[in-house]
Amino acid sequence: MSRFLLALVLLGPLAQAQDSDAASQVAADDGASLVPDDAIAQADVPPSQAQADAEALSSEPQPPADAPATTTAPQDAATTATLPPADAAANTRTQAEEDYNALYGPPAGEYDPIADPTLPAPAEMPAVYDPWEKLNRRTHAFNNVVDRAIARPLAKAYVKVTPRPVRLGVSNFFSNLGQPVSALNALLQGKPKQAGQSLGRFVVNSTIGVAGFFDPATKFRIPNKSGEDLGQTLGVWGWKQSRYVELPLFGPRTVRDVFGLVGDGQLSPIRQIEEDKVRVFTQGLQLVDVRTQLLPLDSLREGAADEYALFRDSWLQRRNYQISGDRKQPGEPDDGLPEYLRDDEGNPTVPADAMPIIPGAGGP
Numbered sequence: 162m163s164r165f166l167l168a169l170v171l172l173g174p175l176a177q178a179q180d181s182d183a184a185s186q187v188a189a190d191d192g193a194s195l196v197p198d199d200a201i202a203q204a205d206v207p208p209s210q211a212q213a214d215a216e217a218l219s220s221e222p223q224p225p226a227d228a229p230a231t232t233t234a235p236q237d238a239a240t241t242a243t244l245p246p247a248d249a250a251a252n253t254r255t256q257a258e259e260d261y262n263a264l265y266g267p268p269a270g271e272y273d274p275i276a277d278p279t280l281p282a283p284a285e286m287p288a289v290y291d292p293w294e295k296l297n298r299r300t301h302a303f304n305n306v307v308d309r310a311i312a313r314p315l316a317k318a319y320v321k322v323t324p325r326p327v328r329l330g331v332s333n334f335f336s337n338l339g340q341p342v343s344a345l346n347a348l349l350q351g352k353p354k355q356a357g358q359s360l361g362r363f364v365v366n367s368t369i370g371v372a373g374f375f376d377p378a379t380k381f382r383i384p385n386k387s388g389e390d391l392g393q394t395l396g397v398w399g400w401k402q403s404r405y406v407e408l409p410l411f412g413p414r415t416v417r418d419v420f421g422l423v424g425d426g427q428l429s430p431i432r433q434i435e436e437d438k439v440r441v442f443t444q445g446l447q448l449v450d451v452r453t454q455l456l457p458l459d460s461l462r463e464g465a466a467d468e469y470a471l472f473r474d475s476w477l478q479r480r481n482y483q484i485s486g487d488r489k490q491p492g493e494p495d496d497g498l499p500e501y502l503r504d505d506e507g508n509p510t511v512p513a514d515a516m517p518i519i520p521g522a523g524g525p
Contacts, residue, residue, distance in 0.1 A: 291405040300407045316452040330374040337366045337373030346389040392421030396484035413476035
């Protein structure tokens with residue numbers, strides 16, 4: 162009996178401890194069922210990932226406590242809001258709409274930089290009337306062969322062996338010979354002041370300037386307007402449009418200028434020389450002088466995609482300027498002609514008095 166009592170005394174605290182452990186386990190199980198699912202998910206995250214997420218959240222700026230609550234727009238709406246209106250519209254256009262806009266312009270209210278009314282008007286190129294283009298291109302090819310084989314080598318050799326003062330004197334001589342014809346055409350065009358200036362230059366340079374080899378008229382401030390010819394006169398009189406034609410050896414012309422070339426040739430002082438050898442030598446020297454003055458423009462033709470079109474268009478632009486450019490009133494729009502095409506002395510053409518005459522014919 163005493164032993165049974167002793168066993169109860171010893172086993173009582175042990176049983177009580179086991180009961181308390183069981184109760185704690187039951188309570189822990191009951192509490193775990195009350196924890197939210199996201200808390201369980203966070204508990205499954207490794208400690209390093211949880212620490213990185215906490216640092217990222219703490220580094221983001223927090224709005225002030227008194228700031229009004231804002232709503233976050235969906236991601237696709239925010240992306241659409243950042244696109245410019247033109248780009249957003251372009252993204253929704255079909256290919257048919259793109260083709261229509263290319264032909265007829267965009268719909269009203271849509272910005273088009275090509276049809277922007279605030280931009281300046283584009284430059285208007287003069288109309289080219291060239292129905293004989295096929296024949297003209299063949300003539301241009303022939304003239305190129307003659308130029309590269311004969312005219313250009315002669316001009317380079319002339320520059321190499323002739324001192325510059327002598328070349329300048331030769332150019333002055335031929336320019337002075339053209340002053341009477343230029344004065345007559347200026348008078349026919351209704352420009353008496355220019356006609357008087359041309360005659361004044363001819364008189365001064367022919368006397369003081371030793372037959373025109375020197376140019377004292379420029380020192381006397383007499384303007385040099387030696388580019389007038391019968392072709393320009395016919396244009397001023399009303400023959401505005403004329404078909405383009407390229408002549409063998411004479412280069413670019415129009416039908417109107419061909420008639421002018423024949424008329425001016427009859428009045429040329431060189432044509433009045435009766436000695437055939439002297440006349441032919443003078444005409445040849447004049448052609449070499451003209452080609453020498455055109456040497457600086459050779460670089461323009463080297464990179465041209467279409468050399469014939471370059472020659473034709475630039476010549477017609479310059480010709481239109483010679484006919485009507487100096488008759489424009491102040492305030493009228495400029496024709497946009499480059500400066501190097503405005504200079505008559507730097508862009509000479511084959512003169513009318515260089516037309517060949519059969520030796521032994523005794524002149525005109």
